[in-house]
Amino acid sequence: MIRLSKLTDYAVVVLSRMSQDAGAVHTAPALARSTGVPEPTVQKCLKLLSKAALVASRRGAAGGYALARPAEAISVAEIIAAMDGPIALTACVDGASGGCGVERVCAMRGGWDRVNRAIxxxxxxxxLADMAAPSCTTHLPGALTDFIPAGAGN
Structure with a gap:
């Protein structure tokens, strides 16, 4: 099973909330209250998202965080990479080496690259705008709607 971390899921929730008030500056406590995500988790998400330049931090009395780009310009892949690191199904994807004990004799070496590129x-x-839409499955590109059971998310 391929599963995203809870932190990535929370980051999407926080960013979705931020996208509802595009351009507004949000504080971690306010985001925690409006999303139900614990404040320390919101703070951790914002720190990682800021490091990845997906949100911009502002200091001072009116400080907080704002989206660094419009929600339409932030991909889910960027959010995942910011929170969990590069998207890689196996240790040997995209030419990586040293992460698997049998890579020298593995018949699948490089075979997962095609699947990883597709995902x-x-x-x-x-x-992010797609994810924040009220009924997000109606806005997803065709390649993804093929994997969603009929009636799911509606």
């Missing part, structure tokens, strides 16, 4: 491409085609 990464699909995640790159879904934006």
């Amino acid at each position: 990464k491409g699909a995640l790159e085609s879904v934006t």
Whole structure:
């Protein structure tokens, strides 16, 4: 099973909330209250998202965090990479080496690259705006709606 971390899920929730008031500056406590995500978790998400330049921090009395780009310009793949690191299904994807004890004799070496590129491409085609839409499955690109059971999310 491929599963995103809870932190990535929370980051999407926080960013979705921020996208509802595009251009507004949000504080961690306010985001925690409006999303139900614990404040320390919101703070951790914002720190990682800021490091990845997905949100911009502002200091001072009116400080907080704002989206660094419009929600339409932030992909789900970027959010995942900011929170969990590069998207890679196996230790040997995209030419990586040293992460597997049998890589020298593995018949699948390089075989997962095609699958990884397809998944990464699909995640790159879904934006934060798509995720924040009230009924997000109606806005997803065709490649992803093929994997969603009829009636799910509606």
